Amino acid sequence: MISFFKAVPFGAFLALIVALFMGSGGATGGMLNITKVDVYYPELMMDFSFYWSWMLFLAGTFLAFIFLLMMGD
Numbered sequence: 001m002i003s004f005f006k007a008v009p010f011g012a013f014l015a016l017i018v019a020l021f022m023g024s025g026g027a028t029g030g031m032l033n034i035t036k037v038d039v040y041y042p043e044l045m046m047d048f049s050f051y052w053s054w055m056l057f058l059a060g061t062f063l064a065f066i067f068l069l070m071m072g073d
Contacts, residue, residue, distance in 0.1 A: 003068040004061075011061025015053055018060075023051030032056050 023034045032053045040047040 004065055006068055007061050007064035010064035011057050011059075014060035014064075015057040016050065018056055019051035019053045029053060029056070 019029075019032075019034045022029050022032070023036060028034050032055050034051055034053045034056070036049055037052050038047065038049045
């Protein structure tokens with residue numbers, strides 16, 4: 001269970017990096033479904049956007065989870 005919680009940040013980092021390069025190039029990644037997420041904070045008068053893929057996040061988290069299990073605690 002601890003290995004899963006350790007794997008989540010690695011999955012998120014992988015998803016952000018890969019989606020950034022694929023999304024900025026205009027690709028959707030097919031089944032990866034890379035989309036641009038717009039975030040707006042009206043209280044702070046601030047907005048930003050980033051590319052994200054839930055399928056890529058799940059695949060990266062699973063991959064990191066398997067690697068962490070193989071390494072042991």
